[in-house]
């Protein structure tokens with residue numbers, strides 16, 4: 001597999017972790033390029049289940065190098081915990097994980113600020129994961145953020161940390177929000193600095209050197225296209241670019257080095273948090289999808305909103321990301337539905353739209369126009385290849401691929417590694 005970017009085409013939770021895990025068998029390095037521990041990638045290996053938040057899923061493959069790129073925001077305490085958890089389960093991490101010296105760090109004051117912003121927004125809240133992601137990216141753009149490189153000079157970092165923490169504590173005090181205990185937080189950070197500092201390096205060099213040596217690199221996107229801060233359902237988005245272009249800015253590898261973009265979409269749609277969701281189901285069918293698909297957030301445990309596949313939104317997403325390899329996941333969740341619907345257009349104020357409305361505010365006002373497909377009403381989770389899928393199921397998948405104008409390459413019919421095959 002050549003150098004590739006993998007991105008989610010919906011609102012996250014498309015099953016990317018599982019596809020990355022399968023693709024990693026043929027790559028030498030996996031790079032995270034945006035987001036933070038708001039992401040939760042679930043991977044099942046045999047009987048074991050792993051939920052990874054910051055460490056690329058490639059860590060589950062011995063011999064695969066993993067990089068947390070400059071575009072990621074890293075909570076040092078949760079990263080240290082994630083490393084310790086993997087080590088406790090027998091995985092060797094420190095020799096294979098590197099952190100960009102330019103990655104921004106997330107501290108508890110960012111998390112408190114995240115909650116305060118949400119509180120102030122009241123009924124307009126975003127529904128964030130409260131992991132401090134937005135405030136950490138805001139610090140980066142405001143040029144006051146603390147980067148992982150500072151772990152290499154603790155006295156300087158301490159000064160910077162205390163200045164920033166005090167700045168936030170003043171805001172919290174004024175808002176009558178409990179302040180952060182700066183001494184104890186710093187003590188915790190110092191406690192993990194020894195473990196993390198040796199992993200920090202100029203990953204622009206390591207990634208480019210790997211590519212120069214002909215090694216294959218996979219760029220692992222977190223969240224999904226419709227949560228992208230520029231292209232998503234703004235303001236109900238995350239604070240990073242979740243789309244393919246960010247793989248270059250978030251890692252320091254040039255676009256000319258990228259050969260493929262793998263887009264991952266579920267066979268239906270889900271979303272967590274607030275914001276427009278054009279095909280959302282509020283009825284029993286939606287509840288059935290949620291329970292069959294076990295649709296609860298990997299990071300926060302929140303129930304996910306469910307709805308039919310949206311071919312209008314996903315075609316836009318595939319176009320924007322330049323998807324040349326489509327992966328469709330969680331097909332088995334639809335096994336028992338007698339009729340399966342796909343949104344092929346929207347109605348807005350009496351007009352039929354084949355593309356997204358210009359204003360995001362109108363996304364919430366559209367009525368989806370559905371094409372109906374007969375269900376296959378047969379178990380698919382045992383299928384090991386394309387030919388073993390029921391004919392109606394293959395027709396459904398081919399129709400989705402045609403509607404979103406992206407060639408189907410990978411199908412997944414369950415959470416395990418062996419429930420994924422190439423088409």
Ligand code: IMP
Nearest residue numbers: 012038039040127128129237238272273
């Ligand atoms: P934040 O990223 O915590 O600021 O949250 C912003 C929005 O992105 C919220 O609607 C979250 O639910 C959503 N979000 C963030 N990370 C993920 C993810 O990994 N999967 C799905 N939704 C996410």
